[in-house]
Amino acid sequence: MADVKDTGVLDAAELPAETTPVEMPNDRGVTSERAVELDYNEHLKSKSGPRSMVLNMGPQHPSTHGVLRLLLELDGEEILKAAPDIGYLHTGIEKEFEQKTYQQGVTLTDRIDYLAPLSNNLAYCLAAEKLLGLEIPELAQWTRVMLAEFTRLNSHLVWLGTHAIDIGAMSVFLYCFREREEILRVFEMFSGQRMMTSYFRIGGLALPHPRGWQKRVKDFVDIFPSRVDEYEELLTTNRIWTGRTKGVGYISLEDMLDLGVTGPMLRAAGLKIDVRKDAPYSSYEKFDFEVPTRTENDVFARYQLRIEEMRQSCKIIKQALEGMPSGSHQADAPGIVLPEREKMKTQMEALIYHFKIVSEGFRVPEGEVYSAIESPRGEVGCYMVSDGTQKPYRVHWRGPSFGNLQSIPTLIEGTLIADVIAALGSMDFVLGDTDR
């Protein structure tokens, strides 16, 4: 039995020093010369000698929240090298934008970051409205703020629940989804959809406010702060939770800035940065809220930060509820926003506009804009290039998850494998946002 090797241990010395590029035949059996050869064995080359092994975590691992694949090189429990592999959820949304009219594109944005659809709607609409020079009525702006904050709560609740499950606290998930259900009901009330809402349209909102929305929102903001206390009771002083999260997942602020990290990760490292405050959009400047920061820069700090963000979001929703201005839910822009149903039955122009908008869309002046908003995960940027036609010439989606995921190797190399789960969870990425 002496010559039987332990298959779990790879001996670096036995690997060929130089891997020759492999000609990859495609599905039709045609061999094509690829532009750049992927060195599949590169990950197997060990830094520390024959003790290391390679572990393929994902794309189906539950803690990768979707389809992230991580190649980990381990020395026992310690991570020597990490290589994230993304693209499993690539659906070509950026290409699809170019085939849709501007208004149709809104529906695609829901599906990019599927836990924060309204934030994405907002970034897209703001970009198109900037190109069009549209003035959005106050009511629509305030509703956008309110629902964007509901989206933040929705996303943070899903994050908290699943992050807690990853670390081993099952019950938190049930509490979080109880409140999330209420939020989804609010979305359904406003837009008719629970998740893929497409409620913000270029020029305002898709529909006027539903009857009785105030009561539902009020019931929510009245009860929600006490529910946040409940989550905190379950976790903040829980010894298992603090043991798994405190001092775990440190990454220096300089590294994060250089790697393009945005959002709560930066704020948990003490940098007070929030697009809502730095470059207010959609009348955020009229709301009174704090940008919470922490300085510990670990998983626990990110947890506390998001808890505090939930309280702040609730505060914003309350202000929006109490001060909701009156007026129209859409801009006064015939030819861009659809006319009222009643007018279409009596006015010729309204009927013509309706037909033209629906059949061919509207023209957007030539130009390029970048609109940034603060999504639950960080900065969402929509770079839109128009060539003066009814369809965008190019839309680039700067998703926060894509930027944040780049920091994974720096974040987890040198830590233990159990901490990888906690560190990844604290990043709060959505693979739909990463791969688009």
Added chain:
Amino acid sequence: MIPENLLDNPVVAALKDLATAAKLEFDELTVEIAPGSIVEALRRVKKDLQFERLTSVTGVDRYPAEPRFEIVYHLQAIAKKQRLRLKARVASDPCEIESATSVYRSANWYERETFDLFGVRFAGHPDLTRIVMPDDWEGHPLRKDYPVTGTRY
């Protein structure tokens, strides 16, 4: 061409010898840089003008015009609350520009994505491989001459 009213702008002034054009539209500053000096321009805006963060790198295909590709860099100065867009035009042959990874590490994945979807090569990139498309994919989907209908088989 740089319009005269922008010459006082500190960003434009710092990049004057590298810039070929500049414009201020929708309150957004765009400076077009000669493709050979893009890394030098990025180094300057990072070191001298405190644009700490490279928010994204992407491309725009102007097919059939030449130079065909615009490589667009979005930058952010966090303390000064400023944003900046740098742009460099790349011809279809040779379809190559110097990589920004030596200045901003965040350029890594964005350049891989641009290479993957547009086929623009970034010289000096540490790992220029496809990132969202399968490794054996043929063609670059975001090019304007890439078909959107039809079957592959």
